[in-house]
Amino acid sequence: MPNKAKTIEDLGEFGFIRSITSGCINDTKEVVQGIGDDCAVLGPFGERVLLVTADLLVENVHFILDRIPPEHIGEKSIAVNLSDIAAMGGQPRHAIVSIAIPHLFPARVLNGIYDGIKSACNNYGVNILGGDTSSSPGGLFINVTAIGEAARDKVVYRHGARVGDKIYVVGMLGESIAGLKIIKGEISADTAQWPSLIAAHTRPRPKVAEGKIIGDSGLASAMIDISDGIVADLGHICEESGVGAEIREDFLPVSEDLLALGQGYNLDVAEYALMGGEDYALLYTVAPEDADQLEKLLKKQADISPAFIGRITSDPRIRCVRPDGKERILGKRGFDHFAQ
């Protein structure tokens, strides 16, 4: 390989994705949505559409084998995909699991991973339809492609946010990154003392029921799952919708446990909530006149109180108002797999 070659790091993850998204559609028949949302959307097939998404979990990038039970790795490989289907308002239906396995990999660990995969699929009524198996010269790789379905007129996209819409989050922010830092020893807290934060990282619960309520209501204007951090993911909604956003730092939903950890270890909890990835919360936007109705539906049908965090603006920036009233402009940062 030439030494002077421009590398994948120079492009960055999102630069790379942009560079490959042209020329991807060769036959528009039954392609409602290609690259550019949480799922691709195919159909309609009768009154329904199919949702398709994929997520890759890589050893030592997404998980460290001896720091997380194999069952949780398996569960997570399914959960992260179901979160993408939830973010479109869909019902997950099928999974296709490809796995590359190092030589001499213990069958016990592999069985644990599959137990987790099957358990997660079973919990959500998802079928495992197949996949592929290979040896791996470099660590464990798991790719899951998930297929879901939704009523054709109930799918919620990233591109529908309108100026003045209210922004809500379902689920807590910043817990997963805090759990990861405890697991990695970057925060010198005892893992046994913070089970909810550890679980937020190792056993994220995809918000499938909540996503379906939001989709079925027909009220939300846009939705996304928060996997790369709220700034990055709200950024996707703003970019696709041609708008900006103003959010209130003190409105961000943060758990009691994360607040306690923050106090105990002098952490900037707001930074965790804004920038931390892998929360698998949902973020939706809704016209002001529909906001209360949707809140009530979530409360009634799932006993969930979504957190109002701000509004969509015509100013294309993403601004965050701090408790002291000062504003800061947030970039579209978030997790970049190829950032140095």
Next chain:
Amino acid sequence: MPNKAKTIEDLGEFGFIRSITSGCINDTKEVVQGIGDDCAVLGPFGERVLLVTADLLVENVHFILDRIPPEHIGEKSIAVNLSDIAAMGGQPRHAIVSIAIPHLFPARVLNGIYDGIKSACNNYGVNILGGDTSSSPGGLFINVTAIGEAARDKVVYRHGARVGDKIYVVGMLGESIAGLKIIKGEISADTAQWPSLIAAHTRPRPKVAEGKIIGDSGLASAMIDISDGIVADLGHICEESGVGAEIREDFLPVSEDLLALGQGYNLDVAEYALMGGEDYALLYTVAPEDADQLEKLLKKQADISPAFIGRITSDPRIRCVRPDGKERILGKRGFDHFAQ
């Protein structure tokens, strides 16, 4: 990891697959075929079904980066999936591409791979709908999940072979393994002298048009693509159909180039044809009374002459009759990713 743990090698690839295929279906609605064929089959959606398959290409397992142009790696990642859809008689429609990329990977090589992916998709009218991107601490990994479609009553499965059916192969056998051995220097032939064998390995052509003719005809009783070697793949048909087979070694379709290589380097060409993987030919079975009609259709519509190689038997073994009339019993060997 415990030293005494039973490893993935102890299970073997197919043992592992068997161990994970129980408990995979949680909701049978619209699942026509789960694990156990070239593709899963979903539907029906109106008069159609969807076909879903996945294949993983791993650096230094499936390809060596500096011995094959990046464009061909990309093409092949699509082609191997389209071959699975062809084996069901389907029309490929969509691909979802997940890729794990080492740090400092040259953008030039990555762009070449994507050029190949797009070129193959373009050739077959296939859309790239999305996927996932990750860094990789251990080599390049490409997983492609492909979605195709077929008329609901035209899908050809592995399980339909009946005693007395004739067995045919579309495409040549043994060329890919010969090409690979030349590329790896295991046969000390000049790569430039054997372009068709090299191409059989690096640029396999999925038999999409042929598979569709066979499917649309409604005449074939079973079909599979030959990716693990004819013995292994005919073995899958026999196992799923509860039958055996007798094939004639001298009927196996072998190219002039492979015969010439075999003579020049004193190779057992029949062994290549029987055991070599990655041919991406199609094998189909057909009732004797329908065989001629299907042969004629392939000749007329695709100018292809399928090779008659033997018959399905009630004897559950796979027997190969050699030119001297002697018989040998073939196991279900073929490529096992975890064989020592």
